Amino acid sequence: MNRHARRVAWVSVLAIAGFFALWLAIDRVLYLQQGVQLRSLYQTYTDYQEGKAATRHLALDNHVTFTVLDGPADTTRAKLLNKLVDQQRTIVGHTTTMQVNGNAEQVYVGRQNEVFIGVWQRRASLLSVAPAVAWGMVAVFALGLIALLALMRRRHRYWVGHLAKMTGNLARIQAGGVPEPIILTPDSPFLAMGKQIDSLHAATKELRSNVEMRQATFGRLIDHLPLGVMLLDADRQVLLSNQAMAALVGHPIQETKHDYFDDIKTYRLARMIEHTYRNQKTHHKELTMLNTQKAVDASVIALNRGMAELQVLVILYDVTYLRQVEQMQLDFVGNVSHELKTPVTAISGFAETLLAGAKDDPKTLDQFLHIIYDESSRLTQLITDILTLSRPDSGQAQAKPVAVADLVAEALKSLQQPIADKQLQVKVAVPQDLTITTVPAKFSQVVRNLLNNAVFYNRQGGVVTVAAKADEKNLHLSVQDTGIGIAENDQERIFERFYRVDKARSRHNGGTGLGLAIVHDMVQQLGGEITLESQLGVGSTFKVTLPLADLPSFYKG
Template identity: 65%
Template sequence: MSSRINRQVIWSSLLAIAGFFIIIVGVDRLLYHQQTAHLKAVYQTYLDLDEKASATLAKDQAVVITPLVGKPQTQRQKLMQDLIDRERTIVGRQPVVVRVGQTNEQLYIAERQHNHFVGLWQPKATLARVAPTTMVWFTSGYWLVMCGLLVWSLRRHRYWTGHVATMTHNIARIRTEHNVSPIILTPGSPFLAMGTEINRLEQTVAHLRQKVLLRQASFDRLIDHLPQGVMLIDADRNVLLSNQAMATFVGHPIAPDEHNYLDDVKTYGLARMIEHTFRNQKSHHKEMTMLNTQLSVDANVIALKAHADREQVLVILYDVTYLRQVEQMQLDFVGNVSHELKTPVTAISGFAETLLAGAKDDPATLEQFLTIIHDESTRLTQLITDILTLSRPSDAPAKHTAVDLAGLVKQALTSLAEPIAEKALTVDVAIPETLTIQSDDVKLSQVVRNLLNNAVFYNREQGTVTVTATTADHQLTLKVADTGIGIATDDQQRIFQRFYRVDKARSRHNGGTGLGLAIVAEMVQQLGGDIDLHSQVGVGTTFTVTLPLA
């Protein structure tokens, strides 16, 4: 039992005891007044009777009548005389209570004649003396009622405190996202309205939490699928939020729990921007390269004011690696084009100038220089054609027609008959004559022509060129293999780049532009296929082109 209940029980008991004695005192006081009136009435009757009748009256009324004349003789007369001497005002007034022997008696003193007093004595009337049975019943009933009230109040208190505790517990469970404990309330219960409101509150809070969870889940999915790296940092430098893109930028998974951002951000420039943003509360923007991944990013560090005294910083990283690569490729392309164009133009200009200076008068020199000018102009034309081919939009729709693949290969080999004969190459073509596919004949022709050009020009003397084509699972597989110089492993990663040559001297001697394989890769991609390379230095090279069949 709690101390609060103990205090309530003690106070209730004290009040019950006080109430009991107040009632008893009140009843005794009422009996006192009734006895006073009775003694006065007996005295009035006594005045009208003789001595014999007075004795009879006293006996009937249980009253002792004591005249006081002359010197007191008995104990009662002495008590009367003493009271009159000490306090004469009691004569004819309210009775006084006097102790006679072992009994309290009520004494009423009256003056019958001059200095002739009469005292009327009667045992003091109390509830215990007048009605002992009533006293017992009253006492028993009173304390039974008080005990019943105490038990009832304790049970009522337990009812109230129990329900209040349950409802308080339910509110706490709602706050901590737990189900409420059931509580049974009668229709007349004072807690019915409160219990109903708590149930409604639980439903409302559950609905709101569900909406918050859905919104949080949507927000998390949005953040996780953003291509930009996002990281939210609080004033204690702890990471509150991050996404997968940010983990890609920093080069390792980011822990979901709160931790210092320096555990993830190892790039000094970015960490410095974050610290400056915290100190100055000013957003910063800069482009940099991430330390671990070497990715080029456009970094925005934004100062946020989450609360009046709690700053936050939002870090957003945009991947600009591809843009910078494209820019570099454009610069390299312009530089390469300028260099490649400059060579034939310089040769044409130089030999033409030499002819104009007088070399045209020598027939042998004239023929030699004109042949060189023709070859260089042809190479210049081929270079411009290849550049225009690569400059066409890659998203242009392919024009699918029925293409005779064997005919395309035969046509390309016919144009290469002279270099094939010079190197005494053996050409094996294993393509069914009836093989016809739906594809873009122009783009496919460029693929075949450039692959065969490489297979011939980079082959060894008396080497072999093998061309095969098969269809299976709605795919065309075209293989062009040679027994040439091969391609080193390091060069295989760059062989499809524009203007890249494995053997620059031989390529220029053969009139190559360095764009053939770049054109092949571009055309294959536009046709929706793949190209694969397998090569070994000194052994040969095999290109495998896989195209979907319409």
């Protein structure tokens, strides 16, 4: 039985008890009044009998019976009265109720000259005295009780309904929804609670908005971090990850919770994570990812140490480029040492030979001096190229108008001898009026090195084609040769320093292996780009695109 049912039961019991208490009170009043009336009748009877012979039994019209105990008890009332007097000697002057032939009668007991007299009358009750009033009271009580129960039910539905709505509103607020509007009167007991719920909704809405904004900001921050980030819970489930982590593991990472083994395929990294879970200590190593072959600096950090909800944060920093740069630096140092050692060794050796006596032979002296001169020139060119690559741009060079056709002609003029030796055909398709604003020294380096490359690596009797044109935004320069060409697997590295497709032939031609690296750096400094199209044994075409207007700001006057 619920609380409301118990309340209804108690109210009903108390109402019925009150009704019967009222009914009994009325009957009690009638009993007392009837006792007074019987006493009055007794007094009248005794006054009336003073001058006449007493009668043992007298019945009046108002259902009043007199019984006189002056001899043997021969009637029912006389027997009852006799028994009553014998049992209660103090009954004289009082009234009591007795059952006579199945009916309740009220008797007043008096005594006159040692003779007991009983005045009998049927017991008065509300139902017998005023039946209409009695049934009216029953009807009024029943209607009142029904009205009371109906009011209680209505009140209960009012309370339960409002409490249910307010409980639902609290659940909606907790779930992030909008509470259902409730109309409350100014005297409603729920008015204060309704205002508190509205205030709670407003505060929760603002709090959720702030949390969502911070979460979105944090998500954007995590997504734009160059570090790979992954957060794991105590069950080794992925709670959070970013795009950098997906790029490092080599596939997209699900946003829903899942086991980290679905993403981490690198054994060493998985082992670090497991050690962190077991020991609750931070681990740090540099390793190579299995799927992407990227070198990463991995840190696995234990969060909430000593607590049941242990979390593990995995941070991967891509150091592939740094390792490549380090390797390039090592290669550069090794290549520079090797390239410098060759001419220096030659110069030292021939000089030592001359000092040992070869200088006395004019023919040998002349030959060795030419060799020393060629090697020293090669050494000078190598040092110049290295300085060109390593010298930072001071920002003092200013962009100036440059006639492209004149610059190409000047570069070809310095190559007349090797062009004649190889019997090369040179085709120039550059408009005479083509002028661009650029840094002359850098643009000259680009043109000269590309032409040197096209001449020295061309075949005997080949063709060199130089073309240039300009559109609204860019200058397009191409240098094409019919030389040895470049294999596809070498094309990605052709702009690296000291990289040669044919190392023996490069040294024979006097190349340093830095020409295309210089071209690449100069083009980048001028804000342009260079591409290569080549086929092994057919030839190569280098295409340079330079902006006409958007030079870097430090080149503008």
